[in-house]
Amino acid sequence: MTRALLALGTLAFLGCGPAAAPGDGFDIQLVVSRGLLDQISAFQVALVTQGASLDCVAVQRACIKDQVDSARFVPVKDGAGMTHQALRFPISLTTGTPNTQDVSLRDLPLGRDYALVVEAVSKDSPPRLAGSSCSYVKELTAGTNMTVFARVEMLATPASCDPTLP
Amino acid sequence: MRVGVMIASLCATGALADGALPSDVPLAATVLSQVAPKNEAIAKASQQVDDGDFEDAVKTLEKGLEQPDLTDDQLVELYRLLGLSHLYLGNEDKARDAFEKLLQARPDYELPKSAPPKIRTLYARIKEDIRKRRVRPVTLTVQPAPDVDGGQAVDVQARIEDMALGAKAKLFYRRAGAQAFSSVDFVREKGSKVDYAATIPGFEVPAEEAGWDMEYYVEVADAAQRRLAGKGDAFNPLTFRVAARSGAAPPVAESRPWYKNPWIWVGIGAGAAAITTGVVLIATSQQSATLPIQIQIEGMP
Numbered sequence: 001m002t003r004a005l006l007a008l009g010t011l012a013f014l015g016c017g018p019a020a021a022p023g024d025g026f027d028i029q030l031v032v033s034r035g036l037l038d039q040i041s042a043f044q045v046a047l048v049t050q051g052a053s054l055d056c057v058a059v060q061r062a063c064i065k066d067q068v069d070s071a072r073f074v075p076v077k078d079g080a081g082m083t084h085q086a087l088r089f090p091i092s093l094t095t096g097t098p099n100t101q102d103v104s105l106r107d108l109p110l111g112r113d114y115a116l117v118v119e120a121v122s123k124d125s126p127p128r129l130a131g132s133s134c135s136y137v138k139e140l141t142a143g144t145n146m147t148v149f150a151r152v153e154m155l156a157t158p159a160s161c162d163p164t165l166p
Numbered sequence: 167m168r169v170g171v172m173i174a175s176l177c178a179t180g181a182l183a184d185g186a187l188p189s190d191v192p193l194a195a196t197v198l199s200q201v202a203p204k205n206e207a208i209a210k211a212s213q214q215v216d217d218g219d220f221e222d223a224v225k226t227l228e229k230g231l232e233q234p235d236l237t238d239d240q241l242v243e244l245y246r247l248l249g250l251s252h253l254y255l256g257n258e259d260k261a262r263d264a265f266e267k268l269l270q271a272r273p274d275y276e277l278p279k280s281a282p283p284k285i286r287t288l289y290a291r292i293k294e295d296i297r298k299r300r301v302r303p304v305t306l307t308v309q310p311a312p313d314v315d316g317g318q319a320v321d322v323q324a325r326i327e328d329m330a331l332g333a334k335a336k337l338f339y340r341r342a343g344a345q346a347f348s349s350v351d352f353v354r355e356k357g358s359k360v361d362y363a364a365t366i367p368g369f370e371v372p373a374e375e376a377g378w379d380m381e382y383y384v385e386v387a388d389a390a391q392r393r394l395a396g397k398g399d400a401f402n403p404l405t406f407r408v409a410a411r412s413g414a415a416p417p418v419a420e421s422r423p424w425y426k427n428p429w430i431w432v433g434i435g436a437g438a439a440a441i442t443t444g445v446v447l448i449a450t451s452q453q454s455a456t457l458p459i460q461i462q463i464e465g466m467p
Contacts (some may be wrong), residue, residue: 101461110457140455147458
């Protein structure tokens with residue numbers, strides 16, 4: 001009898017406490033965060049030559065493919081060895097703070113003056129640009145280079161362009 | 167009579183122009199015959215010179231020079247007396263020729279101070295002329311030694327013309343690879359003035375299981391050890407082969423430590439070069455870059 005009463009009290013303490021009030025910071029952030037993640041299907045990463053000539057602020061407002069000539073995209077290889085103008089990585093952000101995703105471009109030609117453009121691709125059909133990041137890469141040397149931290153800035157509303165590159 | 171001839175000869179050469187020679191010469195024995203020779207011709211010629219009988223002395227000396235097996239000292243004395251005799255007879259050319267031979271053997275030979283000044287002056291001039299002209303070239307021809315069987319003496323034949331008086335011909339030899347040369351003198355063969363022979367003793371040419379090389383060279387040097395002629399030298403010797411002992415087993419390859427094998431070091435060198443090349447190729451062949459990217463959503467925690 002005593003044991004039954006103790007178990008009932010424990011259950012009441014764990015599962016029957018007060019509910020979180022609306023407007024609590026933790027909950028809101030969680031809602032907003034999930035909302036962003038729900039819009040993105042993948043990240044598209046492209047490396048563009050003559051990086052110094054790019055206006056990164058303007059670049060982030062529209063699809064990169066509509067802003068530079070296709071010849072300026074540095075060919076990149078996927079895991080199967082196929083060459084593309086950009087690589088697409090399905091979203092796979094880590095849990096924790098902050099949410100990050102580590103990707104890499106391999107077999108890049110050595111050179112100088114590049115711009116790395118990371119575009120968040122929406123889940124729409126056709127996909128739209130949900131956000132973008134533009135980073136200047138001064139030089140690519142042989143071997144593994146320094147990690148580029150690409151901060152994707154989300155657009156208030158996805159751009160109408162389809163960022164998909166072949 | 168003898169004195170008259172002598173004085174006439176001296177006048178002809180100008181030796182008495184300053185009256186240096188006493189009128190009652192016999193020329194001093196102490197001046198003209200310095201060496202007490204055992205050779206008969208030398209003894210006779212010396213006496214003739216002392217007596218002022220220079221013409222007879224010349225004949226005696228020329229006959230004496232034809233004798234075989236004259237020693238160097240005997241030759242020197244013969245030519246010294248001959249030179250003096252010709253000087254007193256006024257035959258300067260012949261005197262010069264005799265003194266030339268003498269000086270080749272005794273470059274530092276000087277007339278006694280008691281010799282008449284005119285003769286000493288003439289002798290000095292001849293000596294100076296000879297010094298400027300150096301010695302007469304010696305012609306040496308060596309018959310190359312053939313390959314030989316071990317255990318027997320080896321004769322080397324040479325023909326030496328215009329051999330300078332007092333000069334000696336030597337045969338230098340050594341086993342190939344040895345450090346120092348041994349030497350034996352060439353000896354003039356009897357009945358010939360130009361043919362010489364030298365013999366390497368048989369014990370210096372042992373027969374061994376494997377054949378080996380003997381290095382040798384011939385050198386003619388004057389009394390001052392100046393090389394007058396030669397065939398080969400210490401740095402470029404001639405060689406002959408000493409054959410292996412008959413019936414001897416073929417030489418067994420000498421076992422050498424591995425590190426003395428040049429091919430080992432060639433291999434090591436090639437390996438090192440290959441490794442270096444490989445490292446350089448690997449280092450330079452990585453001509454592509456990898457770019458790590460960390461994506462973060464702006465505004466997300």
